[in-house]
Structure formats: C-alpha cells, structure tokens
Amino acid sequence: MTIGKIFPFIASLFILGACSNIDCPLDNVVEMTCGLYSAEKKTSLKLTDTLTVMPLHSDSVLLNRAQNVSSFVLPLSYAGDVDTLLFRFSNAEGQSATDTLWIGKTNQKHFESSDCPLSIFHTLQTVRWSSHDISVMPVTIDSVSLVRPIVNYENIENLRIFLRTAQ
Amino acid sequence: MRILRIFVFSCVLLSSCALSAAAMVRDTIQTQPRPIALEPATKKEPLLAGCSVGFDVCGTVMALATPFGQYEGMFRVNLKKRFFPTAELGLGVSNHTDETSNIKYKTASPYLRLGVDYNFLKDRHSENRLFGGIRFAYTSYKFDLSAPDLKDPIYGTTVPFNLTGIKGNMLWSEVMFGVEAKIWKFFHVGWSVRYKLRLHESKTEVDNAWYVPGYGRYGSNGLGGSFNVVFDI
Numbered sequence: 001m002t003i004g005k006i007f008p009f010i011a012s013l014f015i016l017g018a019c020s021n022i023d024c025p026l027d028n029v030v031e032m033t034c035g036l037y038s039a040e041k042k043t044s045l046k047l048t049d050t051l052t053v054m055p056l057h058s059d060s061v062l063l064n065r066a067q068n069v070s071s072f073v074l075p076l077s078y079a080g081d082v083d084t085l086l087f088r089f090s091n092a093e094g095q096s097a098t099d100t101l102w103i104g105k106t107n108q109k110h111f112e113s114s115d116c117p118l119s120i121f122h123t124l125q126t127v128r129w130s131s132h133d134i135s136v137m138p139v140t141i142d143s144v145s146l147v148r149p150i151v152n153y154e155n156i157e158n159l160r161i162f163l164r165t166a167q
Numbered sequence: 168m169r170i171l172r173i174f175v176f177s178c179v180l181l182s183s184c185a186l187s188a189a190a191m192v193r194d195t196i197q198t199q200p201r202p203i204a205l206e207p208a209t210k211k212e213p214l215l216a217g218c219s220v221g222f223d224v225c226g227t228v229m230a231l232a233t234p235f236g237q238y239e240g241m242f243r244v245n246l247k248k249r250f251f252p253t254a255e256l257g258l259g260v261s262n263h264t265d266e267t268s269n270i271k272y273k274t275a276s277p278y279l280r281l282g283v284d285y286n287f288l289k290d291r292h293s294e295n296r297l298f299g300g301i302r303f304a305y306t307s308y309k310f311d312l313s314a315p316d317l318k319d320p321i322y323g324t325t326v327p328f329n330l331t332g333i334k335g336n337m338l339w340s341e342v343m344f345g346v347e348a349k350i351w352k353f354f355h356v357g358w359s360v361r362y363k364l365r366l367h368e369s370k371t372e373v374d375n376a377w378y379v380p381g382y383g384r385y386g387s388n389g390l391g392g393s394f395n396v397v398f399d400i
Contacts, residue, residue, distance in 0.1 A: 078317055078324075
C-alpha cells in the first residue's frame with residue numbers, strides 16, 4: 001500500500017467526518033393524546049356532540065368545539081404538578097354540561113441539541129375525573145384509564161376516556 | 168466569521184496533512200535504497216524501544232476556532248517498534264451559543280483514552296509508521312445549559328431554562344487508522360482518522376448532551392480525526 005493510495009482514502013474520510021447534520025425531530029410538539037371510547041362497548045367512539053376543553057383559571061381554549069372526533073391532543077402545562085381541565089359537552093338541542101379532569105404529572109426538561117428547540121416532557125402519574133348527571137346532557141365521562149404515562153414527541157395514546165351516553 | 172474560521176481550520180488541517188504526507192514520501196524515497204532483506208532476520212528488537220509524548224494540534228485549533236474542541240496530550244511506549252501502547256489525556260471544551268436557538272452550551276471536562284497501535288510497515292526500523300489501533304475512552308463530564316425562557320402553552324407564563332452542572336458520563340471505543348512521519352531527529356508528525364462507537368452512557372438530567380468531551384458531538388456520525396505532533400523522549 002502506497003502513500004498515494006492511502007492519502008485520498010484518509011482525506012475522503014476527513015471530508016466525510018466534517019459533514020454535520022441537524023437531527024432535530026420533525027415532530028417536536030409535546031402533546032397528550034386522548035382517545036374516546038364507549039363505556040358500554042369499550043370500543044372507540046366517535047363523538048357526535050360538541051366538545052370544548054379549557055384549563056381552569058385560564059382564558060385559553062385547548063380544544064375548540066370539536067365534533068365527530070374519536071381522539072384529540074392536548075398540551076400540558078410546563079410547571080404545574082396538576083392540570084385541571086374542563087370538558088364542556090354541548091349539543092344542537094342547547095343542552096350542555098361540564099366535567100372535570102385532574103391530571104397529576106411530573107415535568108422534565110428535554111434538550112435534543114443546540115440547534116433544536118427545547119421541550120418539556122411529562123410523566124403522567126394520576127388521573128381523576130368528575131361526571132355530571134346524564135339527564136342534564138346525554139354524554140358524560142364515565143371513567144379514564146392511563147395507558148401510556150410518557151408524554152413526549154410521539155403521538156401515542158396516553159389516556160382512554162370512556163364516555164357514558166344516554167341510550 | 169464562522170465561514171472564515173472553518174476556512175482557516177480547513178487550511179491548517181490540509182496543510183498539516185500535506186506536510187506529513189510529503190515528509191513520509193520524502194523519507195520513503197530517501198530510504199528506498201536501504202535493502203530491507205539484507206537486515207539479519209534474527210535481529211531482535213528490544214522490548215522497550217522508546218517512549219514519546221505529543222499533543223493533538225487538530226483538537227487545539229478546533230477548541231480555539233470552532234464551537235468545541237479539545238486540548239489533548241499523549242504518552243506512548245514503543246514495544247519492539249511494532250506495538251505502541253498509548254494513553255491520551257485531554258480536556259474537552261465548548262462555550263457555544265447557537266445563532267438561531269440562542270441555546271448556550273458550556274463545558275470543560277477531562278477524558279482519558281487507553282489503547283494500543285500496531286505498525287503495519289514491513290520496515291519497522293523506519294522512523295515512519297502506518298498504523299491501526301484501538302482505544303477505550305471514558306469521560307465524566309458536566310455542562311451548563313441556558314436558553315431563553317419557555318412560554319407555557321396553557322397559562323402563558325414563562326418557565327426558565329437555566330441549568331448548571333448537569334452531569335453525564337460516557338464510555339466509548341475507537342478504531343483508528345493513521346500515518347506518522349519523522350520530520351527531524353526526535354520530531355514526528357502524524358494524523359489519524361477514528362471511528363467512535365458508544366458503549367455505555369448515562370442519561371443526563373435533560374436527556375442528551377450536545378458535545379461530549381473527547382467524543383465530539385453527541386449526535387454525530389462517529390467519525391473523527393487527529394493531527395499529532397510527537398516528540399521522542
């Protein structure tokens with residue numbers, strides 16, 4: 001093996017090594033994914049009524065008048081240990097009612113790279129909920145199960161919300 | 168400014184490579200008449216044929232001109248002019264603020280590499296080396312990370328992102344290949360390319376690091392290099 005053969009080989013390795021790339025994830029939004037299920041059949045449910053989700057003590061709307069949805073995503077607060085979310089159900093007949101979801105969590109600062117945006121990941125720990133009288137509004141939260149505690153860039157279902165409807 | 172730095176760095180690197188290659192070619196030409204076959208086959212090399220110290224010019228230039236780099240020294244033992252057990256001790260440094268994200272990353276931590284080189288040249292009495300080697304390296308490092316405050320998506324409040332003394336460690340191996348040429352008496356220069364493979368690492372408080380001292384950029388392709396100035400002692 002001669003220097004004439006070695007030099008181009010090693011020089012090309014240097015050039016290859018000098019290449020830099022940015023490995024930021026394409027989906028860099030951290031949101032909790034919720035699926036809607038029928039409490040009676042335990043199967044996925046498409047909500048025909050209107051659902052609006054808001055946090056307690058805030059003007060922001062996290063989910064605005066969603067209809068015909070079977071799943072949705074919600075952001076979580078960066079600092080709080082418990083997020084209190086108000087689920088407001090309404091229908092065309094003018095009926096409406098609000099249920100509450102309390103989500104206990106921890107927050108972890110996440111650094112990917114110097115050239116990527118920073119994020120806060122979450123680990124869900126507890127879930128509590130309230131239900132309303134089904135006669136007021138014929139759909140309510142029956143129960144909630146936590147299926148994936150880690151909330152990060154992956155849009156994988158975190159919560160299963162079982163809805164009870166008036167038959 | 169950044170382009171100028173990269174240009175200067177590239178010029179230094181290429182001229183260094185050219186210098187060592189030219190020295191090796193010159194030495195090869197000068198030593199060509201020496202009949203290797205005439206050396207007595209039974210001549211035994213001493214087990215300890217010498218020791219050398221050196222430092223990595225490439226890492227120093229990177230430390231001074233790019234967002235990260237390392238100040239690295241090495242100590243090498245020459246066994247029978249064939250095997251070269253080597254220790255490399257360095258200080259990896261970075262003090263970098265990204266232009267777009269405004270994230271500031273700062274570290275200055277030591278690392279250690281231990282390994283051995285093997286000289287492939289048939290004429291081992293030559294002062295030049297064409298070598299391959301392996302290294303095992305370890306660093307226990309700390310870094311500071313600061314960034315503009317994050318805005319809470321629900322309540323609109325700001326969350327500070329300033330962390331200091333984030334701890335991490337990494338164990339990795341390196342496979343390397345390189346050349347080294349004698350320039351003058353006890354003075355040698357050489358360069359190598361290295362492929363690095365992570366063996367073990369700890370997750371940091373913020374999951375990832377950006378620059379790991381001695382290893383390089385955390386998400387890089389694992390290729391690296393060095394340009395060593397070496398003195399026989």
